[in-house]
Amino acid sequence: MTSLTDHGLTADFYDFESALTEEERKVLLKTRHFMRDEVQPLVAESWEKGAFPKELISRFRESGLVGLAYEGYGEHGPAASHLLTGMMAMEMSRVDASVATFYGVHNGLAMYAIHHGGDQAQRDRLLPAMARMDVVGAFALTEPLDGSDIAAGMHTTARRDGDAWVLNGAKRWIGNATFADHVVVWARDVDDDQVKGFVVNKGTPGFTAEKIARKTSLRIVENADVTLTDVRVPESDRLQNVSSFRDVAEILRATRSGVAWQALGVMIGAYELALRYASEREQFGRPLAGFQLVQDLLVKCLGNITSSWGMLLQLARLQDAGVFKDEHSSLAKAHVTARMREVVAWAREIFGGNGIVLDYDVARFFADAEAIYSFEGTREMNTLIVGKAITGQSAFV
Known part of the structure; x- marks a missing residue:
């Protein structure tokens, strides 16, 4: 190799x-x-x-x-x-x-x-x-009216009916849902008011997933509007170790760091494109890379990449040691995605007019960054998680 x-x-x-x-x-x-x-x-x-x-x-x-x-x-x-x-x-x-x-x-x-x-x-x-990816999974949490407030505002309901559960409600922005074989759906139990998880299998009556059209970010991802109308799920497909939204939060804590790593990858992809373009594109008789202002943009990109990578390296070590907390992944997600936004803008700037043409790829990174900046907890929500951890005061409303 x-x-x-x-x-x-x-x-x-x-x-x-x-x-x-x-x-x-x-x-x-x-x-x-x-x-x-x-x-x-x-x-x-x-x-x-x-x-x-x-x-x-x-x-x-x-x-x-x-x-x-x-x-x-x-x-x-x-x-x-x-x-x-x-x-x-x-x-x-x-x-x-x-x-x-x-x-x-x-x-x-x-x-x-x-x-x-x-x-x-x-x-x-x-x-x-x-x-083995013989089947594909999806994860249905966000709803049309509830995003950041989903813990308290979840409208999708689950009602026990004998040896099955009946789900009713709607979900939005559900990636892979248009073709997934298993969709993990989160719903509030009408009896105890606690959130529970259910695996809804492809083809289950009452489950529909319609692809969200006209997106300007992450266009390859097939996000869907999901509708659940009297969807019956057997008790054997209710996640047995989930008893409240705390269990959902545990899952998000673990996966949120992965979004920060994605943001780092977007930064690197945009930076590499800009560096290559600046080295090859000539203006005023020499490569763009030979101009001070272009070098300044490239170095700022590299600085954001390097500092973010160092943060994520230590975060991964905390995870592997089993000692990382919500605020650790939240700080990484909030900070790294903000740095990503800066890098994709600087990289696109180096391309000039060519930067808005899909053939040069950097436009795709520029657009996709906006979705990564928002999902798995907005910057504001993750900031409040970290703020509570360092001050001891909750600023959530």
């Missing part, structure tokens, strides 16, 4: 990849090759069409890159470290944030919800096929 050094990132100015073991570096390089060879050729056309290229599902299945974080499922060995899975998310977003989001929804939100919230029988029944 070609050494990782031969494919190292120009953005890795402090050699953060050296923190991985040799075996982990092989997996990261495998991810890099997969994204370059299988995903990159499909990205621009798929983004313009606003549709997910379904052929990627079988390619992911063959790649062996799914389910690495879950020991005992699929054909994988010990669970991968948070550092490795974080860098994999980064590597995917470096090529395309939409495909990274598809992977994160399935491999992170949906699988972790079942792994964390399901009992052993449910894990054994559902996760092996998901780890």
Whole structure:
């Protein structure tokens, strides 16, 4: 196998990849090759069409890159470290944030919800096929009228009826839902007013998912408006270890750091494009890279990338040690996505007019950054989580 050094990132100015073991570096390089060879050729056309290229599902299945974080499922060995899975998310977003989001929804939100919230029988029944990506998962939490206030404002209901549950309500912005085989749906039990989780299988009567059209960000992700009308779910498909919204928050705490890694990948992808363009594009008789103002933009991009990478490296170490808290992932998500917004704007600026043409790719990174900035908790909500932790005072209303 070609050494990782031969494919190292120009953005890795402090050699953060050296923190991985040799075996982990092989997996990261495998991810890099997969994204370059299988995903990159499909990205621009798929983004313009606003549709997910379904052929990627079988390619992911063959790649062996799914389910690495879950020991005992699929054909994988010990669970991968948070550092490795974080860098994999980064590597995917470096090529395309939409495909990274598809992977994160399935491999992170949906699988972790079942792994964390399901009992052993449910894990054994559902996760092996998901780890092989024989089936695709989705995660339905956000609602049309409730986003940041979903903990208190959830309108989707669950009512026990014998050995089944009846779900009614609506969800919005649900990635993968238009083609997912298993959708983890969160609903409020009308009897005890507590949030519970349910695995709704493809084709269940009363479940519909309509793709949200005319998006300007993450266009390859098929987000959906989901409607649940008297959807019957057997008790065996209720996540047995979920008893309140605290369990949902635990899942989001674990996956929020993955969004920060995605933001880092978007920064790196935009920066690399800008650096290459500045080195090749000539104005006034020399490359753009030879002008002071262009170098200033590139160095500011690199500074944001490097500081964010250092933060996420330590966050992954806290996760692997089992000592990280809500405020740790919230600070990373809020800070890194804000730095991402700056980098994609500076990178696009270097391209001038060409920066708004899809053929040059940087426009895609610029647009996709807006969705990453908002989902898995807005900057404001994550800021209040951190603010409460450092002051001891809750500023939530």
